[in-house]
Amino acid sequence: MSSKKYRFSSLDRYYMEIAINLAKSQKGLTGTNPSVGCVIVKNNEIVSFSTTEINGRPHAETIALNKNIKKNQGSTVYLTLEPCSHYGKTPPCTNALIKSKVKKVIYSIEDQDSRSFNMSYKILNSNKIKTKSGLLKKETKDLYKNYIYTKKKKLPYVIGKLACSADFYIYKKKKFITNEHSRNVSHLFRYENQAILTSYKTINNDNPKLNCRINGLTKFSPSKIILDKDLKINLNSHILKNKTSSKNIIFHNSKNLKKISKLKKKGAKLIFFKIEKDQYFNLQKILKKIYNIGIHNLLIECGKSLTYKFISKKLINEFYLFKSDKNIKNKLNMNVSNIKRSLNTTYGHKSYINTYLDNDKLIHYY
Secondary structure, X not given: OOOOOOOOOHHHHHHHHHHHHHHHHOOOOOOOOOXXXXXXXXXXXXXXXXXXXXXXXXXXXHHHHHHOXXXXXXXXXXXXXXXXXXXXXXXOHHHHHHHOOOOEEEEEEOOOOOOOOXXXXXXXXXXXXXXXXXXXXXXXXXXXHHHHHHHHHOOOEEEEEEEEOOOOEEXXXXXXXXXXXXXXXXXXXXXXXXXXXXXXXXHHHHOOOOOOOOOOOHHHOOEXXXXXXXXXXXXXXXXXXXXXXHHEEEEEXXXXXXHHHHHHHOOOEEEEOOOOOOOOOOHHHHHHHHHHOOOOEEEEOOOHHHHHHHHHOOOOOEEEEEEOOOOOOOOOOEEOHHHHHHHHHHOOOEEEOOXXXXXXXXXXXX
16 A cells, blocks of 8 residues: 555544654754654554654664563554665664564655665565655654755755844944843754854954853853954954863964964864955855754854845845844944845745744744
8 A cells, every 4th residue: 555545543643743743852953863753652552752862863763662672563653754774873773663573654754865765665665564654744844844955955054143123223232132032032043053153253343152041951052163264263252262162163264373273272173265256255165064064054143244145145044033122223333224125035935923022023034
């Protein structure tokens, strides 16, 4: 029987919804691997469940199958994503499913990894494990939109964000534009991404920490990627002084050996990168390099100029604009109306997100 003709029951949907919620709980924390939800059911009872471990290993199937080994035989396994069938840093999950003698595997969508795409159906069925796909496909496609994009484009999935006043100004000094609620949402973006990209100008002007400061989530603070062509970054900046200095990556085009040595002593990883004829980095090539070093979910937090360049070159997949209800125009401020116009012309969709930010607004462009 083909998966197209198979009619999923209300119980099938119920168990898959649980698997989807499990996968959501680890989204953004599983490195280059997708967060997969796994639920194992026998005699209409959940006997085991799991999600992909932080940083991507072990896989959800392996963890769940090892929790209650005696009850695996004859069970049904619900997965948000097609189980892997290739050898990588771990053996194929299809092997584990076969060895456990499960009766049926139901997964939602195919894995976009070319090594596994549409392979498990044939492998599992040939080993007398009934295999069906397509359950709650719409929901899981939304869950894996980042993963699908990175696999197809070989680029990181990029999210941009910016905070401005009601009259579209941003501060240059250490004052908050938006309220505490908006800032907490901003920290959630940091928690959900592997790295933050910024420029040396932002580091030198604002001296930000660029970490996640939500209680319980601080250990998930992202790596920092700094674009600094001439290595002008202040050696006394917060990000070079704290305990996570080893998570700093600096793209540069400098031959200043003295500065290079000092930065390396502070734990920073330096990447020498060519500049174009206009004396700037090619941002598309920068993103390609970031993908190749294993960062597939990237948040951009930088100043007006670099933000505008990323948007105008259509290199940001989604953008979030935090807008205060206050007007703050004065000589120290910088207007970002051009960014607002660029957002309206670059993205096909715009929505206002209700995040209970009091009088602040959050506008999502996608």
